Amino acid sequence: MEMKPTQVPERFLKVIEEQTSIYQKRTSITRVNSIPDQNQIPLDNPVHWIRIPSVICVYVDMVGSTRLSASEREQDTARAYQLFTGTAVRLFAAFNAAYIDVKGDGVFALFDAGMPNTALAAAVTFKSFAELEFVQALKRDLNVDLGAHIGIDEETVLVRKIGMRRVDGRYDRQNEVWAGKPVNMAAKLASLSKSGQLLASDRFFQRLKDEKVLRSCGCPSGQPLDLWERIxxxxxxxxxxxxxxLLKTRWCDRHGAEFCSQIIGLDRIDA
Ligand SMILES: [Zn+2]
Incomplete structure (x- = not known):
């Protein structure tokens, strides 16, 4: 089957034909070991992709954002999105995520395979912020019940920039496309978990080896407990x-800061 000029106006058909002809070409894939800088991600040649064998994705998503409406509660909606998204992007940057992007009312951060403990520390830090600041502030100031849930996965990705128009040597409407499982699976894991929960895939979880990320500090009973529950x-x-x-806990209010720093340090020792 093929589309005809009698079916779709010609200027639209031209777009479809151009893209179909790229699809028929052989793709060239360059393998790299870590997430490249954004300016190293291919853009010009539409059949050139980069393959990264293992990338960790942390996905945070707002729960209850449909309770906000840009038409009726514009002030509340704007403030809630700014607090949630603005904090997520900046926190993940502070944890040295290699790539961060906003997707609807969620944010995802990509970390190199050598940083599983850092990725987890970033997720738990955001989780602590969401529970102790975001949820409370929105309830108190705007009387709206919002929350956050988090998913983490790790797998192979293909990436390139898909740009649209070249204007003055620059592409307009371009964005990185991360093809593969981690971003999708992390988003699905987030959507499966309840507000205040973090859900990680088994393949990511298997990367966590240290007692500090598997067992609690022992507060308040003095007895360290298993932190994760299998689903x-x-x-x-x-x-x-x-x-x-499944992880339900957040940073301990006595030992959290110390644990967070030590957990990030685990990746440096392994590296
Ligand atoms: Zn503690």
């Missing part, structure tokens, strides 16, 4: 792994 997702066709791992 069976075998029946869920959206996932290609059988287990996910």
């Amino acid at each position: 069976d997702v075998k029946q869920d066709a959206r996932f290609d792994f059988e287990s996910a791992w």
Whole structure:
């Protein structure tokens, strides 16, 4: 089957034909070991992609954002999005995420494979902010119940920039496209978890080895406890792994800062 000029006006058909002809070409894929700088991500040649064998994605999503409406509660909506999204982007940057982007009412951050503990520390820091600041502030000031949930996955990605128009040597309407599982799966894991929860895929969880990320500091009883609970997702066709791992806790108000720094340090020792 092919589309005809009698079916779609010619100027639109031309766009479709151009893209279809790119699709028919052979793709060239360059393999790299870590997430490249944004200016190193290919843009010009439409069949050139970069493959990164393992990338960690932390996805944070606002729960209850449909309770905000830009038409009726413009002030509240603007402030809530700024607080949630603005904090996520800046926190992930402070944790040295290699790439950060906003997607609807969510934010995702990509970390190199060598940084599983840092990625987790970033997620738990955002989780602590969401519970202790974001949820409370929105309830107190705007009387609206919002929340946050978080997903983490790690897998292979292909990336390139898909740009549209070249104007004065620069592309207009271009964006990085991260093809592969981690961003999608992390978003689905986030959507499966309840407000205030973090859900990680089994393949990411298996990267966590240290007691500090697996067991609590021991507060308040003095007895360190397992932090993660296994969730069976075998029946869920959206996932290609059988287990996910649930974390409900946030940073301890006595030891959190110390733990956070030590957990980031674990990646430096391994590197
Ligand atoms: Zn503690």
